[in-house]
Amino acid sequence: MKTFITLENKKLIEVAVGILFLLLLWQVISMIAGNNVLFPTPKATIERLLEILKRPNLFNIFFATISRVAIGLFLAFIFASVLGAVIMFVPFIEVLFRPLVSAIKAMPNISIIVQIIVWLGTLRAPSAVSFLVVFPLLYSAVVEGIKNVDPSLLEMANLYKISSKSQLKNIYFPSVISYLAASFGAAVGLAVKMVIAAEYLSHTPTSIGERIYFSRIYFDMPGVMAWTIIAIIAAIVLEVPTKVLTRHFTKWRDES
Amino acid sequence: MYEINKLSKSFGSNQVLRNINARFTTGRIIAILGPSGCGKTTLLRILAGLDTEYSGDIKGFDQRNSFVFQQSRLLPWKSVLENIKIVLEEINPKRVEERAKKALEMVELGGIENSYPSQLSGGMQQRVSIARAFAYPSKLMFLDEPFQSLDFDLKQRLMKLLLPLWTGENYTVFIVTHDVHVAAVLGDTIAIMGASEGNFIQTLQNPVRRGDRLRGLSEEIITLENSIYQLITQ
Numbered sequence: 061m062k063t064f065i066t067l068e069n070k071k072l073i074e075v076a077v078g079i080l081f082l083l084l085l086w087q088v089i090s091m092i093a094g095n096n097v098l099f100p101t102p103k104a105t106i107e108r109l110l111e112i113l114k115r116p117n118l119f120n121i122f123f124a125t126i127s128r129v130a131i132g133l134f135l136a137f138i139f140a141s142v143l144g145a146v147i148m149f150v151p152f153i154e155v156l157f158r159p160l161v162s163a164i165k166a167m168p169n170i171s172i173i174v175q176i177i178v179w180l181g182t183l184r185a186p187s188a189v190s191f192l193v194v195f196p197l198l199y200s201a202v203v204e205g206i207k208n209v210d211p212s213l214l215e216m217a218n219l220y221k222i223s224s225k226s227q228l229k230n231i232y233f234p235s236v237i238s239y240l241a242a243s244f245g246a247a248v249g250l251a252v253k254m255v256i257a258a259e260y261l262s263h264t265p266t267s268i269g270e271r272i273y274f275s276r277i278y279f280d281m282p283g284v285m286a287w288t289i290i291a292i293i294a295a296i297v298l299e300v301p302t303k304v305l306t307r308h309f310t311k312w313r314d315e316s
Numbered sequence: 317m318y319e320i321n322k323l324s325k326s327f328g329s330n331q332v333l334r335n336i337n338a339r340f341t342t343g344r345i346i347a348i349l350g351p352s353g354c355g356k357t358t359l360l361r362i363l364a365g366l367d368t369e370y371s372g373d374i375k376g377f378d379q380r381n382s383f384v385f386q387q388s389r390l391l392p393w394k395s396v397l398e399n400i401k402i403v404l405e406e407i408n409p410k411r412v413e414e415r416a417k418k419a420l421e422m423v424e425l426g427g428i429e430n431s432y433p434s435q436l437s438g439g440m441q442q443r444v445s446i447a448r449a450f451a452y453p454s455k456l457m458f459l460d461e462p463f464q465s466l467d468f469d470l471k472q473r474l475m476k477l478l479l480p481l482w483t484g485e486n487y488t489v490f491i492v493t494h495d496v497h498v499a500a501v502l503g504d505t506i507a508i509m510g511a512s513e514g515n516f517i518q519t520l521q522n523p524v525r526r527g528d529r530l531r532g533l534s535e536e537i538i539t540l541e542n543s544i545y546q547l548i549t550q
Contacts, residue, residue, distance in 0.1 A: 128480065216389040218401040219366060220452060230402055234393040312393040312432045 068200055100310070101283040109289055117266070123176050125186075125268040126294050129255045132190020133247065137240075144202035144236065145228070147248075154203060162301075165196045173258045182262035186269070189258040190251040193316035200245040205236030234309065241306035252295040268294065317341060317346050318363075318488065323372035324514075333370070334514035338446060340505065345482060345489040345526075347503025349496065349544065351540040354509040356492045357460055364430070364458045382449035383454040386464055388441040390433040390448075396420065397429035400448045406505055407453065419451035423477055431477075439470045444476070450481060457482070463498060475501055476530050485524055496548075499527045500541045506546050518547050 086102050093099035100108075112118060147154045164172070172192055177185045209232055219226050259269020270289050275283030317389045318340040325333040331356040340346050349383040353455050361367040363377050390399045398415040407415060420426050433441050436505065442462060449457055463471045482489055493499050503522055510517040520543065522529075524536045 211386065212385070212389050213391060215366060216383070216385065219364065219381070220448075221381050221406070222402060223405060226402065226405060230391060230394065234391070239474075312434070 063137035063206060072189075073164060097279050097281050099196040100285055103284040104282040107287070112283070112286050112290070121266055121268060121271060122290065125255060125291075126298060127189050127252045127257065127258075127262075128263045128267075129185040130247075130299060132192075132255065133194055133251050135187075135191045136195040136247070139187070139195060140198035140202045144206055147203065148206055148232065148268055149219065149226070151314070157199075161196045161199055169254060169257070173254070177258065177262045182264045185262050186258040186264055190255045193249050193254045194247045195246050196241050197212060198218040201239040202236050205239035206232060207240070209235045224315060233238070237306070237309045241310050242279060245299065248298050249295055249313045252298065253292060256291050318376035319374065320363075321373040321375070322371060323359075323362065323363065323374060324365075325355070325370040332514055333362075334495055334498065336372070336515050338507065338516060338519075340488070342436050343486050344489050344504045345487075345491065345502055346505045346507055347499035348490060348492045348509065349494065349499040349503075349548070350509030351511050351548065352494060354515050355513050356509050359509075360460055360490060360492045366452075377456070378423060379456055380452070380454040382452045382454050384442075384445050384449050384459040384462045386461045388438075388445040390441055390444055392433050395430050395432060396425070396436070396444050399433070399444060399468065400451045403452045404450055416447075417449055419447040420513070422481060423447045423474075424451055439466050439474075441472070442466065446478070450485075455485070455487055456489050457489045459489065461494070462491070463495065470496075471498065471529070478502070479526050496531065496541050496544050499544065500537050504529050506540075506544060508544065 063265065083102050090096075090099045090101040143153070143157065173185070173189050176188045176192065179185075180188050196199050213231055218232060222230070256267075256269040256272065258264070258271045259267035261269075263270050263273060268287055272284055272287045272291075275281070275287060319375070320336050320338045323333055323336040324331065336359070350356045358367065362370050363374060364383050365377065365379055366383075391402070394402065397413075397416055397420070399410050404412045404415060413421070413517055417426070417429065417455075420429060423446050425443055425447065427441065428436070428440070429445065436444070446462070449459075463474060475498065482488075489502075491498070495503075500522070503527070504519045506522065507516045508518045508520070509515065520540065522525055522540065524534060524540070528534065529537060
């Protein structure tokens with residue numbers, strides 16, 4: 061028994077046990093509710109999910125939502141990085157942006173979504189929402205990364221006449237990446253939720269959010285749950301490349 | 317020739333260095349010895365150009381120099397070889413790799429080029445730091461308590477490595493230490509700082525040739541160490 065349970069097996073077993081527990085809890089709650097419209101059973105949801113998976117346009121819907129999230133994430137990362145680089149040379153810029161970033165962080169998400177839908181329309185709103193909710197998170201990580209660059213390493217770099225360009229690449233960037241890596245996981249999850257919420261509210265065509273909307277208005281709660289599972293899969297799919305990238309840039313930590 | 321003229325330095329109301337005057341010949345190893353807090357690291361940092369707020373004048377130090385810090389100050393996200401290559405920007409790119417590897421072999425660390433600093437012991441990290449200092453194109457080297465927290469055996473091994481390297485490459489070296497034995501073995505000149513004087517209280521010349529200093533504990537080295545102890549404890 062002991063030899064069967066290797067470290068990798070142990071992780072798989074833990075995930076499987078967790079999922080089984082979730083399904084059991086779900087089943088119990090749906091039995092208590094006693095109404096598939098109020099709270100669908102796991103069986104009803106899985107049946108509905110299998111129907112959805114056979115749809116010919118599923119890939120387009122899935123890919124469209126993921127693209128909107130990815131565009132927003134990418135733009136937020138670029139803006140946060142560029143602004144962070146500027147702040148390194150002109151620290152006062154951080155002071156200028158502080159109230160704006162704090163305001164965006166504090167703003168209720170629904171306010172952000174509604175405003176953006178009005179300004180940008182149903183097609184562009186979801187990506188813009190993704191950008192706006194994720195940017196403060198990534199920007200704060202970049203600023204913290206810059207502020208916490210080890211001054212002793214910078215002193216060593218200055219003594220050895222390492223160029224500013226090399227310091228940026230070899231000292232500032234890795235330091236910032238460490239902070240960004242910690243924030244990216246949360247950023248992906250948040251972006252997926254907010255994009256789908258924006259798609260739902262604005263009825264963006266060819267989107268997971270729109271599908272959830274139509275499932276709701278037709279009281280197709282198994283459909284709502286099934287599309288929710290698809291949304292969770294979208295978040296997992298997006299997390300994979302970000303985890304691969306952050307693991308690449310932080311592999312030195314795993315070597316210790 | 318290196319000159320220090322009327323060098324003084326204060327941190328607020330605390331005067332750490334007071335009117336230091338000294339001259340040192342090129343190619344010498346100068347061990348600066350003194351108790352904690354006497355200002356020896358402050359002096360070293362001024363001479364290396366890391367601290368530019370002082371009064372007085374220093375001559376001959378305005379050149380490229382290497383520095384071995386108390387902590388290794390290696391970039392944790394770069395491999396050992398990359399940590400050395402990064403300081404060789406001004407070297408012909410074709411020779412960078414060769415020079416970096418040679419420096420690692422100098423300190424007997426050939427073969428760990430791809431390791432990360434976190435995979436190395438403290439002593440090995442310090443040796444990489446020393447390799448970096450040797451790889452860098454300069455003939456002036458500063459070391460600030462480089463053997464702190466290393467055991468005696470490792471200290472002896474490093475000193476055995478360093479003396480011939482400094483001699484072969486004709487380095488001028490300033491090494492700060494509180495270890496009398498290190499000062500007596502490495503220093504051609506031992507400049508002793510007082511606890512509160514902010515200045516050198518005595519300068520001794522090492523009577524033992526460099527090549528003979530690590531052949532066991534000679535009477536002359538022991539006598540020198542005793543002289544240093546007496547001066548420090550006066």
